[in-house]
Amino acid sequence: MANHPRVRNLALEQALNEADLTYEQAAAAVRVVAAEAGELLRTNKAAVGHWVQGLRPKPQTATYIAEALSRRLGRTLRPSELGLCDPAPDHPVEELGLALGADPVDVLRRIGEADIHRRKFLTGTAYSVAAAALPLGIDQAVEYQQRAQAGHTRAGDAEIAAVRDVVEMYTRIDERHGGQHGRSAVVQYLRSDVADLCRSTFATDEHRREALGAAACVSYLCGWKAFDAGEHGLAQRYYLQSYALTKEAGDDLHGAWILRIMAHNGMDIRQPQATLGLAEAALARVQGKVDPATEALFAVTRARALAHAGRGTEAVAQLRQAQDLVGRGEEQALPFWAALWGAPRATVASHTAKTFRELRDHANAERHYAVSARSRSAGGQEHQRITALTLAAQGREQAAQGHLEQACGTWSDSLDLFTGVRSARAKSEVHSIRRSLRVFDRRGIKNAADLDERARSWQAAYA
Numbered sequence: 001m002a003n004h005p006r007v008r009n010l011a012l013e014q015a016l017n018e019a020d021l022t023y024e025q026a027a028a029a030v031r032v033v034a035a036e037a038g039e040l041l042r043t044n045k046a047a048v049g050h051w052v053q054g055l056r057p058k059p060q061t062a063t064y065i066a067e068a069l070s071r072r073l074g075r076t077l078r079p080s081e082l083g084l085c086d087p088a089p090d091h092p093v094e095e096l097g098l099a100l101g102a103d104p105v106d107v108l109r110r111i112g113e114a115d116i117h118r119r120k121f122l123t124g125t126a127y128s129v130a131a132a133a134l135p136l137g138i139d140q141a142v143e144y145q146q147r148a149q150a151g152h153t154r155a156g157d158a159e160i161a162a163v164r165d166v167v168e169m170y171t172r173i174d175e176r177h178g179g180q181h182g183r184s185a186v187v188q189y190l191r192s193d194v195a196d197l198c199r200s201t202f203a204t205d206e207h208r209r210e211a212l213g214a215a216a217c218v219s220y221l222c223g224w225k226a227f228d229a230g231e232h233g234l235a236q237r238y239y240l241q242s243y244a245l246t247k248e249a250g251d252d253l254h255g256a257w258i259l260r261i262m263a264h265n266g267m268d269i270r271q272p273q274a275t276l277g278l279a280e281a282a283l284a285r286v287q288g289k290v291d292p293a294t295e296a297l298f299a300v301t302r303a304r305a306l307a308h309a310g311r312g313t314e315a316v317a318q319l320r321q322a323q324d325l326v327g328r329g330e331e332q333a334l335p336f337w338a339a340l341w342g343a344p345r346a347t348v349a350s351h352t353a354k355t356f357r358e359l360r361d362h363a364n365a366e367r368h369y370a371v372s373a374r375s376r377s378a379g380g381q382e383h384q385r386i387t388a389l390t391l392a393a394q395g396r397e398q399a400a401q402g403h404l405e406q407a408c409g410t411w412s413d414s415l416d417l418f419t420g421v422r423s424a425r426a427k428s429e430v431h432s433i434r435r436s437l438r439v440f441d442r443r444g445i446k447n448a449a450d451l452d453e454r455a456r457s458w459q460a461a462y463a
Contacts, residue, residue, distance in 0.1 A: 006054040011083040012065075013052050019072040023048040029068040030061070033126045036269055037064070038230040038424070056084060060124050067126040071273075076130045096122060097237030098131045104244035105198045108219055111237055112191030115222070116184060125233030132236070132266055133274040135243050135259055136281060155200035156207050163194060163214040164336060167221055171340050174221075176384045178423035179228030186225060190218045198245075212249035216242045217337055220261060230424035232269050239265065256285035257337050260301045267354075272308040279305035293329020293344040296322045300351040307358035315359065319352055342383055346375035350390060353397075362400040369394035385426070388417035392429040399436055404445050408437070412447075415454055422462065430455050 016026055023045035030048075034041040041061065051057055057065065062079035070077045079085045097111050114122040166189060173181050194215045202208040223238030239262050246255035259282035266275040279302040286298050303318035326348045334344065341347065353368035373390040376383040395410035411433050418426050434455045440448035 009052050009054050009083040011081065015069050015073070015077065015082055016048075016052070019069055021072065023052075026065075026068070029072065030064050033064040033068045033071075034061070036232050036271075037124050037126045038232075039064075039124055051084070059085060060120060064126055067128060071129045071271075076128075097241055098128055098134075100134050100240060100244050100247070102244075104219075104241040104248065105195050105215070107244075108215075108238075108241050109191045109195050111234075111241065112187045112195075112222070115187045115226070115234065116191070122237075123231055123234055125231075125237075127232040127236055127269060127271060129271055129273050131240065132262060132271070133277065134240060135255075135262065136274065136277050153196065153200045154203070155197055155211060156203055159197055159200070160207065160210050160214050163197065163211075163218065167214070167217045167340065170221060172382065174224070174228070175342065175386060176381055178385050178421040178426060179225040180422035180424075183225045183229070186218065187222050190215075190222055194218050209249040209251065212245045213251055213254055213337070216245035216249070216254060216258070217340070219245060220258065220337075223261075227265065227268075228423050228425055230428075232265070235265065236262075252285050253290060253335065254337050256282040256298065259285075260298055263301055263305055264351075267304060267308055272305065276302075276305040276309050290335070291329055291333035292325040293331060294334050294338050296325035296329060296348050297338060297344055299325055300348045300355070304351050304355045304358065307355045312359050315355055319355060322348055322352070342386070343375060346372045346383075349375060350386075353390075353393065357393075357397065362397045366394055366397035366401070369397060384417050385421050385423060388414050388421060389425060389429060391417065392433060396432070396436075404440055404443070405447075408440065408445065408447055408451055411437075412451055412454075415451070415458060418458060418462075427459070427462065430458055434459075 016023075019026075021029065026048045027043045027045050030043050031041050034043070039060070041064070043061070047057075051065070056062070059079075062082075062084035065084060066077045066079045066082055069082065080087045096114070097107055111122065166186075170182055170186050197211050198215050200211070202211065219238050219242035223235040223242065226232075226238060227235035239258060243255055243258040243262070246252075246258055259278045263275040263278040263282065266272050266278070279298075283295075283298040283302050286295055299318055299322035303315045303322060306312075306315035306318060326344050329344060331339070331343055331345075338344075349368045349372035353365045353372060356362075356365035356368065369390050373387050373394060376387045376390065391410050391414035395407040395414060398404075398407040398410060414433070415430070418430065434452055437448045437452040437455065441452065
């Protein structure tokens with residue numbers, strides 16, 4: 001912590017009182033936000049007391065405190081407003097990317113620069129609950145041509161096709177080996193080649209719109225890689241700017257896809273406050289305007305969001321609609337941005353399982369995880385990463401039902417597939433498996449100790 005004169009921090013004290021948080025509760029909330037950003041803090045009630053007494057935390061910790069109190073109070077608070085740092089400029093660097101309306105190409109250049117150089121103010125940033133709802137307040141396209149001057153380079157079909165080919169290639173790598181393979185290369189590609197493409201001169205407005213759409217896919221891929229690294233605040237900023245690019249392209253369907261992604265992001269990190277609104281807005285935009293298989297991907301997202309909102313009956317009804325849609329759909333009809341991530345039947349099955357898990361229906365969750373894993377494993381090793389994660393989740397549902405030996409068998413298959421996968425989510429799953437296996441071993445479950453040793457060896461190899 002930095003040394004500053006001990007002047008009692010009345011702004012922080014008032015915010016804590018308004019939030020009705022004890023020092024111990026506030027410390028716990030700050031630890032949660034920090035963990036989402038990939039940082040393990042040992043903040044306790046004594047530290048909170050020191051902050052109230054006027055001792056300033058580290059700058060990164062100050063952003064976690066502000067986000068924790070923002071979530072509790074339902075409004076955005078900056079560290080400077082809480083007396084945790086000096087007054088911020090109008091556009092503090094910590095807020096880079098947490099807005100819509102600025103030039104997304106320029107913003108992505110700056111985000112990419114900070115990402116490449118691993119600037120802590122961005123890579124360790126917290127997920128913003130307030131920013132998650134930003135797209136719900138944007139209902140008009142921003143005029144891109146009024147803001148950006150076209151460059152001297154001319155671009156058309158060939159250049160746009162090249163970007164799509166790169167996205168497809170790195171997506172395949174992700175699906176097999178995890179999001180950390182080639183991560184810096186994709187970010188560098190976004191901030192140089194892709195940004196330059198968006199500044200090109202185009203023969204037609206359709207080419208310009210397609211270029212912006214391709215750039216949105218690369219931005220989303222960078223966000224996905226940040227998410228897979230456990231850097232959720234950074235992922236959120238990439239997603240927001242990806243959405244801004246679809247708005248500038250005037251592509252509401254692609255924009256709806258990004259809303260869907262943002263909804264899943266919030267649910268995956270247990271911050272579902274804005275997710276139902278995002279999921280419903282996304283589904284409303286595509287209904288009757290896309291093929292049934294694509295619509296199913298949106299319908300199952302709404303089902304999962306309904307489950308998180310505690311509306312189980314509606315969630316199950318929405319699942320039935322999603323199953324009907326995907327059954328009638330044709331994979332070949334998916335648009336580029338939806339087809340990138342594999343067969344819709346496997347995706348719908350996976351999110352159906354997650355919905356049932358949220359509803360604590362472990363039997364149905366296990367069944368649908370199994371369907372998803374079988375569907376993806378039929379393609380060989382092409383979807384190794386997601387199949388491994390799905391099997392890990394299936395084993396968890398088996399364990400929840402008391403099928404302990406069956407769970408060990410499923411986890412063994414999962415560990416086989418985790419070999420070579422570089423992913424923070426893989427590390428989290430293996431850690432969770434080991435925690436369960438230690439309990440199983442004490443209960444005398446056969447092979448639990450051997451499986452735990454395999455998991456320990458995996459952790460040592462991929463730490």
